Amino acid sequence: MKKLFKRCVIAAVIASSFSALSVSASDKVTQQVLFKNVSIFNGIDNKLYKNSNVLIEGNLIKSISAKDIKANADALIIDGEGRTLMPGLIEGHGHLQMNGTGLADIENNRNWEELAVRSAARAKSALMSGFTTWRDAGGMGAGLRKSIDAGVVDGPRIYSAGAFIGPTGSHADFRNFTTPNETFNGPQTASGRLGVSCTADSIGDIKACARQNFMQGATQIKVMSSGGVASAFDPWQLDAYSQAELAAAVEVADAYGSYVMSHAYSKKSMIRNLEAGVKTLEHGFMFDAEVAKLMEEKGAYITTNMTAFSPYLGEIEAISGSPAASRKAETAQATFKDYLKNVNKYQPKLGFHVDCVGGVATCEQQADHSIYLSGEFIGNYYTLKSMTSTNGEIVKLTGSVLDPYFQAKLGVVAKGAYADLLLVDGNPLEDLTVIGANKKWFDAPARDEIKTMRVIMKDGKIYKNTL
Numbered sequence: 524m525k526k527l528f529k530r531c532v533i534a535a536v537i538a539s540s541f542s543a544l545s546v547s548a549s550d551k552v553t554q555q556v557l558f559k560n561v562s563i564f565n566g567i568d569n570k571l572y573k574n575s576n577v578l579i580e581g582n583l584i585k586s587i588s589a590k591d592i593k594a595n596a597d598a599l600i601i602d603g604e605g606r607t608l609m610p611g612l613i614e615g616h617g618h619l620q621m622n623g624t625g626l627a628d629i630e631n632n633r634n635w636e637e638l639a640v641r642s643a644a645r646a647k648s649a650l651m652s653g654f655t656t657w658r659d660a661g662g663m664g665a666g667l668r669k670s671i672d673a674g675v676v677d678g679p680r681i682y683s684a685g686a687f688i689g690p691t692g693s694h695a696d697f698r699n700f701t702t703p704n705e706t707f708n709g710p711q712t713a714s715g716r717l718g719v720s721c722t723a724d725s726i727g728d729i730k731a732c733a734r735q736n737f738m739q740g741a742t743q744i745k746v747m748s749s750g751g752v753a754s755a756f757d758p759w760q761l762d763a764y765s766q767a768e769l770a771a772a773v774e775v776a777d778a779y780g781s782y783v784m785s786h787a788y789s790k791k792s793m794i795r796n797l798e799a800g801v802k803t804l805e806h807g808f809m810f811d812a813e814v815a816k817l818m819e820e821k822g823a824y825i826t827t828n829m830t831a832f833s834p835y836l837g838e839i840e841a842i843s844g845s846p847a848a849s850r851k852a853e854t855a856q857a858t859f860k861d862y863l864k865n866v867n868k869y870q871p872k873l874g875f876h877v878d879c880v881g882g883v884a885t886c887e888q889q890a891d892h893s894i895y896l897s898g899e900f901i902g903n904y905y906t907l908k909s910m911t912s913t914n915g916e917i918v919k920l921t922g923s924v925l926d927p928y929f930q931a932k933l934g935v936v937a938k939g940a941y942a943d944l945l946l947v948d949g950n951p952l953e954d955l956t957v958i959g960a961n962k963k964w965f966d967a968p969a970r971d972e973i974k975t976m977r978v979i980m981k982d983g984k985i986y987k988n989t990l
């Protein structure tokens with residue numbers, strides 16, 4: 524009897540605590556924000572939808588209408604006065620953790636705490652420059668994302684690739700000339716120990732590196748399938764991985780419902796990647812008709828750093844500091860001269876990509892100038908689409924199982940999408956300076972904000988409002 528009474532009391536307590544929970548959940552009014560009188564660039568169409576209203580509820584876009592929208596009595600009302608409301612920007616290929624003057628500097632002079640603190644500063648700067656989502660193309664795991672999502676520091680949503688995967692002597696090899704081989708001697712580099720890079724010379728090693736990355740929270744895999752410019756040992760012409768090796772990385776990514784992004788310069792490397800099932804070609808400078816056709820067949824994307832075609836490319840610290848890298852940059856630029864012509868002709872699914880290695884000021888200059896160059900090279904509309912809806916599709920290649928932001932779409936102003944929005948002075952389709960484009964690169968003065976970016980909202984939360 525006593526026992527039964529005790530059980531009943533416990534049951535009653537549990538039941539009442541559940542009902543208390545459910546009452547408070549249903550009573551909780553979700554915060555609304557109403558943007559009135561805005562022109563919408565929706566991330567997809569080459570036009571503005573004038574005189575529109577957009578209601579945000581919680582972290583999602585609840586409704587969009589040319590007619591008045593009724594909001595809750597306590598909703599925050601923002602009168603846009605005809606300004607443009609657009610999707611938050613998405614970096615398609617960045618490296619928040621790569622905070623040094625070059626790869627050797629990161630390997631030799633930066634310990635984990637400096638890299639962590641600096642990457643947090645970079646994340647904040649990216650968000651306050653309008654980048655509400657960031658696809659990280661190698662060099663860090665999930666620690667920064669977890670800290671941002673938990674509200675510890677401010678920054679964009681992050682899709683991170685974990686450690687770069689590449690063979691000995693590749694674009695992912697940060698060792699000094701005298702460092703022993705990792706496979707035979709264990710991780711000998713700071714980059715290896717800190718999860719920045721993972722040296723993999725066999726199919727087994729590639730799979731192990733990919734699995735390690737996923738274990739530590741990567742949302743996609745990054746492989747270095749060809750050589751690069753800023754690294755020490757690899758000619759950019761190097762085709763570092765065979766098709767079978769690339770397929771091994773794809774096999775592991777597939778098992779997690781995710782995909783592989785691959786650093787690929789040469790045509791041979793691009794074709795190999797596509798045949799192996801790689802979904803995004805990074806840089807892809809030798810893009811041409813044949814690659815365009817295969818990309819379409821495979822449903823693949825390309826993301827490219829437009830600064831590669833700048834006459835000032837050689838002034839990037841990671842290149843200017845090394846005579847070998849400077850020479851590589853010169854020969855690479857000469858070989859890649861048809862890229863822009865081909866991209867404008869075949870209009871592939873192209874993602875915007877800054878790819879900065881360096882500190883806050885350096886990367887703000889490079890991002891602003893990249894937007895300018897992209898507008899000059901491929902036009903404002905294609906640029907804006909690449910920074911919003913196309914990069915929004917690219918980050919979703921991660922698949923719903925691993926997607927930290929599985930709830931809604933990114934990179935569009937649409938009903939049900941995440942409320943990641945910018946309100947800017949002027950029309951970005953006519954003038955990219957309203958989102959920060961700057962004709963100057965290294966000689967641009969340091970800035971603390973983009974003044975024409977009046978409201979920055981991520982996940983329904985306002986991070987800047989100067990109205």
Ligand SMILES: [Zn+2]
Nearest residue numbers: 616618660878
């Ligand atoms: Zn990169």
